[in-house]
Amino acid sequence: MPARTHRTAIVGTGAIANAHAAAVRAAGDRADLVAVVDIDRDRARAFADEHGVPGVYPSLTALLAEEAVDLVHLCTPPRQHAPLAIECLDAGVTVLVEKPPALSLAEMDELVAAERRSNAHVATVFQHRFGSAAVRLRRLTAAEQLGRPLLATCATLWYRDDDYFAVPWRGSWDSEGGGPTMGHGIHQFDLLLSVLGPWTEVRALAARQARAVRTEDVSMALVTFASGAVATVVNSVVSPRQTSALRFDYERATVEVEHLYGYTEADWTVTPVEGHEDVLSGWADAEPSPPSGHQWQIRAVLDALDRGDPPPVTCADARNTMEFIAALYASAFTGQPVYCGQITPDNPFYRRMDGTGAPWADVMEAGR
Structure with missing residues (x-):
């Protein structure tokens, strides 16, 4: 009981x-x-x-x-x-x-x-942190059973049409805080960050490609981690074939998951380097139990x-993810790399995710 x-x-x-x-x-x-x-x-x-x-x-x-x-x-x-x-x-x-x-x-x-x-x-x-496969991957990563993490890719490629953004609070910096970086891809790259640990640098871009919104509808980032691993992060709401995909390349294996809004054990694959098939035992020995979900x-x-x-997930955990988002927008809108800890209270991106303003903001105002 x-x-x-x-x-x-x-x-x-x-x-x-x-x-x-x-x-x-x-x-x-x-x-x-x-x-x-x-x-x-x-x-x-x-x-x-x-x-x-x-x-x-x-x-x-x-x-x-x-x-x-x-x-x-x-x-x-x-x-x-x-x-x-x-x-x-x-x-x-x-x-x-x-x-x-x-x-x-x-x-x-x-x-x-x-x-x-x-x-x-x-x-x-x-x-997504709580599915058994993600818990296992964090454990294997921490124990270095897969070797050093070298490279990762993280893609949230979703599709949201104009009717979706007709809801008044969507697509606005004031009410949502951002576009797919803030509200859609956040689940995938939060999982990425939880596996790879502290990030150190972000270089990014953001664009308004197809939706009549004030936020971005696409963003992309190159990320460097304290471990030396590097990653790409892509967030989109203009992608007709929808998918959510994460790939981690370690010294001894590639670990991948592809799903849409929630994964099961069957969505994960592990491909060992020849001669390192023993890494599969650490994956297969665990009991496959929960998928990701509330x-x-x-x-x-x-x-x-x-x-x-x-x-x-604690405030400290969530703040790390939020700081990553702020760094992505700051890099995208200033054209400069942004480092962990750089966005302090005197930085415009501390109080608003669009900081000094999205590059397309003036064009939108002129067209009103």
């Missing part, structure tokens, strides 16, 4: 909230979804009825005033993530926030500060709450 049943609530009842509700349900007696919040009362009530949730509230403030909850799932549009997460922390409630956790490094640091003054914690949804991260969050530990 679990140590306790954690009372949970979901704030924001859009599409991604269904994945959270399903994950809470899959946790069985470990979690009880007691309330939902949405400014659209009818939508909140319909969601509550569908998932058997007793409490419906019009705001997070109202929820926190009426309900004793242990964990809040934030599933709102991105602009609301940091302010609502801070409200939870100030109320002493741990919060699991959908990506991106903030719109800028400045907001991210406000989250870090709020967590430090609270007895609660904030975690970011990066569910269920497994939420299970890990509940495990941490039972132990009294900060739940994964």
Whole structure:
């Protein structure tokens, strides 16, 4: 039996909230979804009825005033993530926030500060870290069983049409914080960063190729890691044949995964260098269990709450990924390499991901 049943609530009842509700349900007696919040009362009530949730509230403030909850799932549009997460922390409630956790490094640091003054914690949804194959790859990498990492490629090639961007908060720096770099490819390159460790330098470009948005719809980066490994990262929402692909070339093997929105064990392949077939035993000996998905991260969050530990993915982990995003935009818009730690509070890319402004911003204003 679990140590306790954690009372949970979901704030924001859009599409991604269904994945959270399903994950809470899959946790069985470990979690009880007691309330939902949405400014659209009818939508909140319909969601509550569908998932058997007793409490419906019009705001997070109202929820926190009426309900004793242990964990809040934030599933709102991105602009609301940091302010609502801070409200939870100030109320002493741990919060699991959908990506991106903030719109800028400045907001991210406000989250870090709020967590430090609270007895609660904030975690970011990066569910691809939690599939068994990704956990295994991090373990094998740390143990150097595959040899040194040399080269990696990371591609999020998705397709989002004009109707997708007709939703008012999409495609805007003010409400999303960025384009596919911030909202789509973030899952793949967060997994890349979790495997390869600290990055040191980014050289990048970003472009607005086909969508009538203020953000980019394509970005590309060349990344150098502290280990000496190098990687390419591509993020797109204009690619008709959609795929999400990661490839890691080590001294003794290539490890690859290709999927779309979530991988299983079957999506991974390992190709050893001739004479190093023994690396396959380290891969095959592990029990193939969970695919990537919200269920497994939420299970890990509940495990941490039972132990009294900060739940994964921590603020420090998420900040590393957010700093990478800021560095990518800064390099793309200035034409210069950007180094880890370079984007400090006096840098324009600290407070906004578009920093001094996207190269196409003036053209868009002229065409209004």
